Amino acid sequence: MFMRIDHIGIACHDLEAKIKLFAETFELTVVAREVNEEQGVKEAMLLVADGAGGGSYIQLLEPLSPDSPVGKFLAKRGEGVHHVAFGVPDVADAMDKIGAKGVRLLDERPRHGTMGSQIAFLHPKDVGGMLTELVQAARP
Amino acid sequence: MFMRIDHIGIACHDLEAKIKLFAETFELTVVAREVNEEQGVKEAMLLVADGAGGGSYIQLLEPLSPDSPVGKFLAKRGEGVHHVAFGVPDVADAMDKIGAKGVRLLDERPRHGTMGSQIAFLHPKDVGGMLTELVQAARP
Numbered sequence: 001m002f003m004r005i006d007h008i009g010i011a012c013h014d015l016e017a018k019i020k021l022f023a024e025t026f027e028l029t030v031v032a033r034e035v036n037e038e039q040g041v042k043e044a045m046l047l048v049a050d051g052a053g054g055g056s057y058i059q060l061l062e063p064l065s066p067d068s069p070v071g072k073f074l075a076k077r078g079e080g081v082h083h084v085a086f087g088v089p090d091v092a093d094a095m096d097k098i099g100a101k102g103v104r105l106l107d108e109r110p111r112h113g114t115m116g117s118q119i120a121f122l123h124p125k126d127v128g129g130m131l132t133e134l135v136q137a138a139r140p
Numbered sequence: 141m142f143m144r145i146d147h148i149g150i151a152c153h154d155l156e157a158k159i160k161l162f163a164e165t166f167e168l169t170v171v172a173r174e175v176n177e178e179q180g181v182k183e184a185m186l187l188v189a190d191g192a193g194g195g196s197y198i199q200l201l202e203p204l205s206p207d208s209p210v211g212k213f214l215a216k217r218g219e220g221v222h223h224v225a226f227g228v229p230d231v232a233d234a235m236d237k238i239g240a241k242g243v244r245l246l247d248e249r250p251r252h253g254t255m256g257s258q259i260a261f262l263h264p265k266d267v268g269g270m271l272t273e274l275v276q277a278a279r280p
Contacts, residue, residue, distance in 0.1 A: 080269030129220030
């Protein structure tokens, strides 16, 4: 079902400062920057490793407002890991299989993720306290 | 510097229950179980993806006692992501490079990690609130 750890999503207060920190400290390259109004974040993807089915990234997330999901996370827990995403070949199929096992899905159908991907989130309480994202990369 | 996301370390109260949950929900295979007295944990590695330089895993961690680092983490934050680990070709070299950039190392020298690896931890406050581990896999 899983093809890779697609990305680690890290919530931060200052996207530009954290891009600089991560890029310089770990010698990583920024491969995408986006604003996702639906999710209330501006974000950057730093490439950790490339692969045939999709890459592995550090995703840095700055909330667009304090009452967005990432804004609330920061107020409650501070900066750090917000979610973990796994690459799947077909997100709708993975949602069906995982949902059939009793795990609650936070999305009824796939929605738009970073870099043209199709994504869905799982309820963290049903998977060990980890907010978990499924990612079908835009690349075949 | 980074070759892969090596693993996501997840703190849990009941290792056997969480192995069952993750293995069944995500169709993952347990490839190693260990007790690490030095770190005060018993743990399991579930393979997400294999690679030439090393695999990517979900690592489940149950504390051996409440006053261990993972025991204290659970008491404070509950179950969830405890740390994130990145694969490097040479952990001592990565420690030197990262330390030279002003990031505090929690280990003075590499120590023994899961499956024969050599590891070191970085101070989470210096890398965006994420407890970060460097892993040199036992495999070449």
